[in-house]
Amino acid sequence: MYSPSFYQIAPVIAVCASLAAVPLIALSGSRPNLREFWTFLAAGTKFAMVFSLAGYVLAGNVVEVDLIRVLPELSISFRVDSFGIVFALVSSFLWIVAATYTIGYMRGLDEHAQTRFFVCFALSLCAAIGVAFSGNLLTMYIFYEMLSLSTYPLVAHHQDLEGRAGARKYLVFLLGGSVGLVLPALIILFALAGTLDFAYNIQSGIVPEGTGPTMVVILFFAFLFGFAKNGVMPMHAWLPGAMVAPTPVSALLHAVAVVKVGVFCTTRVMLYVFGIDLMADLNLGIITAYIVSFTIIMASIIALTKDNLKARLAYSTVSQLSYIILGVALLAPAAIQGGIIHIVNHAFAKITLFFCAGAIYVATHKKNISEMGGLGRVMPFTFGAFAVASLSMIGAPPVAGFITKWYILVGSLDAGQMAIILVLIASTMLNVGYFAPITYKAFFGKPPAGVSYEPGIKEAPLIMVVPIMVAATISVFIGIFPGFMMQFVQMVIP
Structure with a gap:
């Protein structure tokens, strides 16, 4: 000390x-x-x-x-x-x-x-x-x-x-x-x-x-x-x-x-400016929850339509950010904790995803998902990390994003907001819809017509791959052991 x-x-x-x-x-x-x-x-x-x-x-x-x-x-x-x-x-x-x-x-x-x-x-x-x-x-x-x-x-x-x-x-x-x-x-x-x-x-x-x-x-x-x-x-x-x-x-x-x-x-x-009591009295919390729920669903739907990897990730960000506001807007202690911890969980998962997009571009100069068939077999570390970060965004255990959705789900039940539970279920299905095909195509898809990859690993430079692996590993670690960061989050709630 x-x-x-x-x-x-x-x-x-x-x-x-x-x-x-x-x-x-x-x-x-x-x-x-x-x-x-x-x-x-x-x-x-x-x-x-x-x-x-x-x-x-x-x-x-x-x-x-x-x-x-x-x-x-x-x-x-x-x-x-x-x-x-x-x-x-x-x-x-x-x-x-x-x-x-x-x-x-x-x-x-x-x-x-x-x-x-x-x-x-x-x-x-x-x-x-x-x-x-x-x-x-x-x-x-x-x-x-x-x-x-x-x-x-x-x-x-x-x-x-x-x-x-x-x-x-x-x-x-x-x-x-x-x-x-x-x-x-x-x-x-x-x-x-x-x-x-x-x-x-x-x-x-x-x-x-x-x-x-x-x-x-x-x-x-x-x-x-x-x-x-x-x-x-x-x-x-x-x-x-x-x-x-x-x-x-x-x-x-x-x-x-x-x-x-x-x-x-x-x-x-x-x-810290309006406070839970005032927001509850004027129903500002639930109104905000519905506004950001619209953002969560619409941004996810738009993400499904994007072939450019960075564009898909961008709309994923628009959607995922609103989980943070949604959790706080529900005004239930568990939901507030879920929203705040998503600042951490989203950070590590999303930086992994964008790092992977950059590594793919440096190694292959490819930007579009439709061109990435079979790339996972020559870039297994990059696409393996992408898969892990995708699971976090989807909210699957044991990766960090599961902690977010669990707390917000519990908070939604505490607040009696069944409609928000339906939003969480729908957004999770949409997350699967725009993330899972990328990983599947990379590992099990065929290369584009006229393209063949030579056997062996052709990753981006090590100085790029190491940060990708570090960020992905931490996503898993804080999913399994969320206690350190949750200590601070729980101190926010009186």
Whole structure:
């Protein structure tokens, strides 16, 4: 156990480690090995700080750091609690995994502007941890916007017409939602409550008693749709368009930072701004549950129609993100726990799936599922990991996704929501429908006409395959032994 002063500085180091690495990465552009050393040093430092804070939080502590006092009642501040540490642990650890994979991908394809890529990558992780450790809505909003701006060059990385169009759409939706909806709601809430600090009790929130129901509803849905990174329809359209980016960016967007920040912000506001009691009184929980249920089903149906692997995975992400919001919206303790733990479970499974898509492209230059017949026999490690991650997305034991669906199912029963149980069953069948054929085709299908694969293993470079196997293995491990992360999740519920 460290001294109390260490825990006051640790969140700042965790947030700023990647920020400090930015000039070092930029200045090392002509020396790739040194550039990547700074990336790993920052990633390792960030994870070490977060991990040390995790033990402190697990002992029942909350770390609060006031950085800048903006107004007497408003500051830019950090707060490290059990909810934030779940997201921080996942994103900081996966940055190490993603950085390893990215080196193999970028060098394997001899991508241009690699230094800019690693600079923006570092900035985005600074923003993600900043969101996780935000002590109030103002701090969270600042880091949320920082993430949007720092990932824009990543989405536009290829600098062609398709890349620029996808990046513009990305920015329009994200900034349009945050500036047009979240910022006004934030200002109104501050005028009403006199504070933007998150509540300590998820039952009560910070919305003052006597606030008119109409105003509460307007503010709630401004946050729900304004945090467009959460992928709730119809604010999801940026996400498939962002698939023009390189695969490591897709993995970053879908598993580590961007969409996780969206659902984290949404659920943080639901629990720590509005609170369970107010949401239950106005039926906001069940209304939200039905809205995101529509997203879950429709996105899964669209995924079935996509032949491009990354496009199918993109719509899978749209669907899977809403499980997190659905669990919290049901307001039952088990469902809330299921929603929060899906931040972890989805992260490891989805990053595995996108890593596999990138490895397939590097090894074969194939993007479409229809071209992947027989590839599993020459890329068994990649497609084996893909199969494991697919099982997690489907919710099959013993992989991590089963834990999510079990808790949400129990929570649905506790809440008396049989319709949501039907949604879970239907979405599971759809998950099987768009994931199982990929694995079956790869291992048991025939190669496309005129194509034959020579016997032997023809995997992507080892530096890409190892992160894939690590992420897939952890998905299985946390499915069998969910206790470590569930400790933090259970501390969220009073």
